[in-house]
Amino acid sequence: MELLATLIAIGLVLGAILTGCAYLILLERKLSAWMQDRIGPNRVGPFGLLQPLADGLKFIFKEEIVPGQVDRFLFVVAPCVSVFTSLLAFSVVPFGPVGTSASGFPDWLRFIIAPQVDIGLVFIFAITSLAVYGIIMGGWASNNKYSVLGAMRSSAQVVSYEIPLGLSVLGVALLSGSLNLEEIMNQQATAGILGWNIWVQPLACLIFFLSALAESNRLPFDLSECEQELVGGFHTEYSGMKFAMFFLGEYTHVVTISFLVSILYFGGWHFPWIATADSAFTGAWIVKIMVLMSKVLACIVFIMLLRWTLPRFRFDQLMGLAWKVLIPLAMANVVATMVVLQYGWSPAWLGLFSIGLFVAAGVISIEAGTTRRVTSH
Amino acid sequence: MSAQPSKNETASPPMSSDASPQPIGRDDVDWVSAPKIGFWEATFLPAIVQGLKTTIRHVIEHKPITQEFPEEKPDLPTTYRGVHRLNRDEQGRVKCVACFLCATACPAHCIEIVAAPSPLPDRDKFPEVFVIDELKCIGCGMCEEACPVDAIEMTSLYDIFGMTRQEMLYDREKLLSVYDETIKLEVDPVRTRRGELGPASGILSAPIHEPSEIAMPAPEPKQGR
Numbered sequence: 001m002e003l004l005a006t007l008i009a010i011g012l013v014l015g016a017i018l019t020g021c022a023y024l025i026l027l028e029r030k031l032s033a034w035m036q037d038r039i040g041p042n043r044v045g046p047f048g049l050l051q052p053l054a055d056g057l058k059f060i061f062k063e064e065i066v067p068g069q070v071d072r073f074l075f076v077v078a079p080c081v082s083v084f085t086s087l088l089a090f091s092v093v094p095f096g097p098v099g100t101s102a103s104g105f106p107d108w109l110r111f112i113i114a115p116q117v118d119i120g121l122v123f124i125f126a127i128t129s130l131a132v133y134g135i136i137m138g139g140w141a142s143n144n145k146y147s148v149l150g151a152m153r154s155s156a157q158v159v160s161y162e163i164p165l166g167l168s169v170l171g172v173a174l175l176s177g178s179l180n181l182e183e184i185m186n187q188q189a190t191a192g193i194l195g196w197n198i199w200v201q202p203l204a205c206l207i208f209f210l211s212a213l214a215e216s217n218r219l220p221f222d223l224s225e226c227e228q229e230l231v232g233g234f235h236t237e238y239s240g241m242k243f244a245m246f247f248l249g250e251y252t253h254v255v256t257i258s259f260l261v262s263i264l265y266f267g268g269w270h271f272p273w274i275a276t277a278d279s280a281f282t283g284a285w286i287v288k289i290m291v292l293m294s295k296v297l298a299c300i301v302f303i304m305l306l307r308w309t310l311p312r313f314r315f316d317q318l319m320g321l322a323w324k325v326l327i328p329l330a331m332a333n334v335v336a337t338m339v340v341l342q343y344g345w346s347p348a349w350l351g352l353f354s355i356g357l358f359v360a361a362g363v364i365s366i367e368a369g370t371t372r373r374v375t376s377h
Numbered sequence: 378m379s380a381q382p383s384k385n386e387t388a389s390p391p392m393s394s395d396a397s398p399q400p401i402g403r404d405d406v407d408w409v410s411a412p413k414i415g416f417w418e419a420t421f422l423p424a425i426v427q428g429l430k431t432t433i434r435h436v437i438e439h440k441p442i443t444q445e446f447p448e449e450k451p452d453l454p455t456t457y458r459g460v461h462r463l464n465r466d467e468q469g470r471v472k473c474v475a476c477f478l479c480a481t482a483c484p485a486h487c488i489e490i491v492a493a494p495s496p497l498p499d500r501d502k503f504p505e506v507f508v509i510d511e512l513k514c515i516g517c518g519m520c521e522e523a524c525p526v527d528a529i530e531m532t533s534l535y536d537i538f539g540m541t542r543q544e545m546l547y548d549r550e551k552l553l554s555v556y557d558e559t560i561k562l563e564v565d566p567v568r569t570r571r572g573e574l575g576p577a578s579g580i581l582s583a584p585i586h587e588p589s590e591i592a593m594p595a596p597e598p599k600q601g602r
Contacts, residue, residue, distance in 0.1 A: 362417075
């Protein structure tokens with residue numbers, strides 16, 4: 001039964017993610033069109049709803065071009081690594097009510113593939129940072145200077161942003177005393193809306209969101225594939241299904257970070273009055289899943305909005321943001337969390353401290369801005 | 378050290394263009410420094426919120442400016458320069474007098490004319506061959522400006538196609554058929570100067586019913602000149 005349930009969960013999640021990603025691409029295309037006063041894809045099916053199907057068919061039936069100068073093995077393996085790592089990271093992410101609060105279910109029915117993984121967060125970061133191998137391998141195997149440049153940029157970027165990403169989650173892990181995502185989610189759910197981690201770790205949430213965005217190579221951090229400078233970056237030489245797999249990997253990454261933001265900072269499936277820890281009406285689990293999915297969708301839409309709002313960073317700005325801004329702020333946040341926990345103060349101080357840190361960062365950057373301009377004269 | 382506006386006014390007179398460039402005096406330079414950024418600008422938040430407001434406004438008040446092309450045709454201006462046509466006069470004859478002005482004016486050299494003695498009594502020459510390579514044409518409209526008799530005009534037809542390059546060579550008959558099509562649609566009236574043109578056009582429009590007034594001898598077709 002255990003095995004069967006796991007297999008069903010894997011099939012469900014895989015199918016949901018693949019179709020979800022396909023429709024997210026449609027959503028992104030539609031949203032981009034609306035923002036740019038266009039109409040967007042509307043030819044295939046009603047309102048263009050069958051567009052993902054057409055795209056998928058096109059990708060599958062397209063000729064697989066492997067250029068002559070490439071390293072064949074790495075060239076084929078790279079997109080597989082990209083997809084594999086992004087999908088693997090999802091195995092410890094709960095997508096519904098799990099654990100003790102999911103009352104009314106048989107034990108084997110659960111909304112997570114690998115339940116009770118105590119190193120959940122570490123596992124996710126270990127696996128998602130492997131995705132950079134796909135990019136480096138793709139860029140290197142393409143044997144093309146633009147691809148290599150994109151891959152090099154990407155590796156530097158991902159390695160740099162891994163640090164604030166880990167540091168920002170450390171605060172949450174310290175507060176809940178666990179790295180288990182289910183545990184973190186359930187603690188917030190039982191504590192109510194004021195127990196959401198966003199109130200005590202707002203700055204960490206911001207840092208996590210930014211770093212995760214950089215980690216997934218999305219705009220405004222998509223320097224590894226910026227069209228204006230590098231043609232297509234690491235996937236210049238890729239076409240057909242291999243390109244689609246890189247794309248799929250990127251979108252799965254976006255879905256994963258949206259899940260993580262919702263679970264780590266916004267209480268997972270918890271929402272006051274609709275889905276609380278003690279709501280036991282029939283179909284409560286559906287409501288809980290819907291709540292979690294709405295949060296995730298809101299996060300994804302926000303990422304898409306950001307894409308067309310913010311211009312791309314310059315490479316030195318990108319590195320400066322990671323090393324000069326995000327890492328010190330995340331460190332200070334971790335230290336503050338440890339101090340508060342050590343002396344048993346109210347966690348509410350942490351929220352105030354985060355705001356204080358943010359203000360301090362603003363003030364410092366005014367100073368930094370003026371001094372830089374004076375020296376540049 | 379931002380410059381005073383008054384300083385700007387009293388700056389030395391601009392260098393004359395023929396003089397060799399001299400080192401510019403310090404007072405002549407308008408020193409500009411980047412404006413100081415405030416606290417909120419340093420946090421980037423207001424700028425991000427402002428940008429998000431713009432993008433969200435476009436999503437919510439969605440007014441697409443694109444057209445669904447095959448179903449919705451664009452509303453073209455009357456001066457649109459699409460495919461060419463050769464105009465006919467009131468009697469349905471080719472207006473062109475094979476003067477080569479259009480072929481001379483054409484910067485892309487896409488017009489090929491072979492003139493022949495005209496069989497008509499009121500003109501010397503007529504185009505035996507008149508071919509426009511629509512693939513070479515850059516749509517500048519100089520041919521219709523050059524034409525003294527309003528014979529060549531650019532229409533508002535834009536969706537022309539051909540499966541081979543040969544098909545895109547528009548010969549005289551095809552250009553005349555373009556005229557027949559577009560004049561039926563009434564979107565393209567004969568527009569250049571409305572018939573009040575040079576001598577040849579005047580001959581064609583006003584005194585057409587009294588050919589005796591025309592001082593031009595009718596050429597005999599076979600003789601040539």
